[in-house]
Amino acid sequence: MRLEQAIAALRFSPLVPLWLLALLVALCVLALIPAFWRRARGASLRASGFAVLLLWLSGPLLVQESRENLPDIGLLVVDQTASMQIGERARLAEAARATIAEQAARLPGLELRTVTVPEGGNTGTSLFAAIEHALADIPRSRFAGTILLTDGEVHDAPGVEQAAKMLDGTPLNVLIPAAGEETDRRVRVVEAPSYGLVGKPVTLRAIVEDLGVAHPARSARLTIRRDGEPAWIQSVPVGVVQNIDIPITRAGPTVIELAADTLPGEISTLNNRAVIEVNGVRDRLRVLLISGEPHSGERTWRRLLKADPAVDLVHFTILRPPEKDDQTPLNELALIAFPVRELFLDKLDSFDLIVLDRFQNRGLLPTPYLGYIADHVREGGALLLSVGPEFAGPASLATTPLGSVLPARAAPGRAVVNGAFRPEVTELGARHPVTQALASANTGIKPGDKRPEWGSWYRRIDPAGVHGDVLMSAADGSPLLITGRYGKGRAALLLSDQIWLWSRGHQGGGPQAELLRRVAHWLMQEPELEENALTARVTDASLHIERRTTDPAASETVTIIDPDGKRTSSALRANGPGRASADLPANLPGVWQVSDGVRTAYAASGAANPAELADLRATAGILSPLARASGGGVHWLGTDGRGAGPMVPELRRIESGRSASGSAWIGLAARHDHIVTGIVGLGLLPSWVALPMMLGLLLAAWRREGA
Secondary structure (H helix, E strand, O other), X not given: OEEEEEEEEEEEOOOOOHHHHHHHHHHHHHHHHHHHHXXXXXXXXHHHHHHHHHHHHHOEEEEEEEEEEOXXXXXXXXXXXXXXXXXXXXXXXXXXXXXHHHHHHHOOOEEEEEEEEEOOOOOOOOHHHHHHHHHOOOOHHHEEEEXXXXXXXXXXXXXXXXXXXXXXXXXXXXXXXXXXOOOEEEEEEEEOOOEEEOOOEEEEEEEEEEEOOOOOOOEEEEEEEEOOOOOEEEEEEOOOOEEEEEEOOOOEEEEEEEEEOOOOXXXXXXXXXXXXXXXXXXXXXXXXXXXXXXXXXXHHHHHHHHHOOOEEEEEEEOOOOHXXXXXXXXXXXXXXXXXXXXXXXXXXXXXXXXXEEOOOOOOOOOHHHHHHHHHHHHOOOEEEEEOOHHHHOOXXXXXXXXXXXXXXXXXXXXXXEEEEEOOEEOOOOOOOOOOOOHHHOOOOOOOOOOOOOOOOEXXXXXXXXXXXXXXXXXXXXXXXXXXXEEOOEEEEEEOOOOOHHHHOOHHHOOOHHHHHHHHHHHHOOOHHHOOOEEEEEEEOOEEEEEEEOOOOOOOOEEEEEOOOOOEEEEEOEEEEOOEEEEEEEXXXXXXXXXXXXXXXXXXXXXXXXXXXXXXXXXXXXXOHHHHHHHOOOEEEOOOOOOOOXXXXXXXXXXXXXXOOEOOOEEEEEEOOOEEEEEEEEEEOOOHHHHHHHHHHHHHHHHHHHHO
16 A cells, blocks of 8 residues: 545635625625726726635635555456366466466555366356456455456356446456467267167267367267277268167166267367266066966965056966866856967067966976977076975976976975975075065064064975075075076076965065065066176266175275276275175266176266366357457467466556557556545635735725726
8 A cells, every 4th residue: 555645626615604705795796897887997906806805715725635545456367177177278377377476466556366266067167257256355446357367168258248347347358378279079969868778779869060170071980889898980970960879788877988089180089079878777577477276375476566567467377277177168168268379489588577376387388388488588588486386296397398497496205395484584695686685674674684583484395406596595594595597597486385474464474575576676687686796887076886796705896997098996895795885086077997807887977067078179259259348358378389388468557448458468457546544625825825915906906097
């Protein structure tokens, strides 16, 4: 601050009351009228004498103020969003910021405030919101102007009139850390579905665009990759929206990457690729349920499958097996003939799951048809058997071609075991997603408890030749629920027909609905129920990795490959039986690859700020009209490509209303704001001056008139 004195105003402090002063003025005018009427020679001198008298009586004063000048305040707004990290921009911007701050410190009466705009949100670069926020703390009478240090990609730029109103007529200068207008190629996804049906393709709409190019290329190579599989390349016209069909082959997330080849001279290839995640879902699941005979548990299966809105159920119950032929004419029977050929030959492939409930081989299904079911399983189908005493008899399905896709057969001899027992989850079952959470499903018992208080069952089949995963057992360790994989498909065997007791609430019941639902969905290869799986997803710039395994000796580390190809390793932390996870920062957009040495997972990471990376060019096109209208300008900081510092223009002070930009300089306005610390009144006509002047003029008038 600097003190100075200045004449602020001319004021009057009359020596007599105003009414008296007005009366004297009137008397003087009346006294002068005859003199001017007669054109007396001393009239003008007499008028001057009266004027001096009246001026002296009015008490004229010059007001002198003691002022304290206030420094002007300028804004330096530094863009630190994602696009400013490309190439040399961040280094040039920091060097320019330091130079401008140093120049401002040498200019008297100027305070330079620096505002940084970090990365944040999905709205792009919001520099003018930051300016408006900063102006709330700056008196407009002291605001000297704004300097923007940015690449020019501003997403909240107002119109020219609105900007002038916001900046209150002060200059706006823009410094861009680049050598000039740049070019960029980008891949932009116009439309992409979030979900797709398994077995059917989804259509993506994407476009390859060349920005800042006077004559864009006619075509570009577009590389398309799905879940890390071998890519396919196609030539697409630049600037034309393309429809791309991607087949969805499995349930769960499918990661699709589109990448365009590099445009010569473009500033960055960061937005040359786009990543889309499509969640594969199955259409309504078709389930074939065949009950070999009416029994108490038949309704349990039907209620479970009918309660699921995603399931189309086809249910048959064998009421009249071949051995019950009593010679009744067919036209007198009220039964529907079992459509063997239609179900097991013509439409077998249309069923996602086949459930055989207490079904036995009594000649109803010819042997080749049982072989068709086995082939269907190996080719990706699903089979679930719930068995009773018939499984241990001579008509057991285990003795047919279907036995090749069953994880066990009945033990020779007395395989049917009668007596009360409580089903238990095995040690392997505690790690398997199908049964891991069953203990807490309906009973409130924590996962991993070996003896949940479930209701008793009273019959089971003692198996032999077990070669699958035993998930549940009786108290003595005898298997109850066995699962197995055969080719591309799966099969499960429930060695008891007593699960219906749980649905009736016997001894408190049990989680029969959850168990059967999980078994059915595991058989239909639901990704969430895979027992050995590695998954990855990116949420809020964080890579979440989860691994499920039934192998206690599985590796505790995973290898991560980021979108730039950099490899890192991370340890997994255990968070339950058979489960481990890790969370890592994932700031780069693109496809992240995670591997545990056996399985590989892919995750799609979109840009944290898509608007920010949509156009990576440094450009003056957005801010130049605003700067020119304010009296400022746009300056390219440039670089010689050898690490040299930026060409920062000289900072000067200018008077308001003048141009604030030149070829090598920028200006901030001098506002001359101040506060008054004191006021002094100086008399313009003191008595010792006024009285002699008045008397001298009147005396001169008397002598002139008397001559």
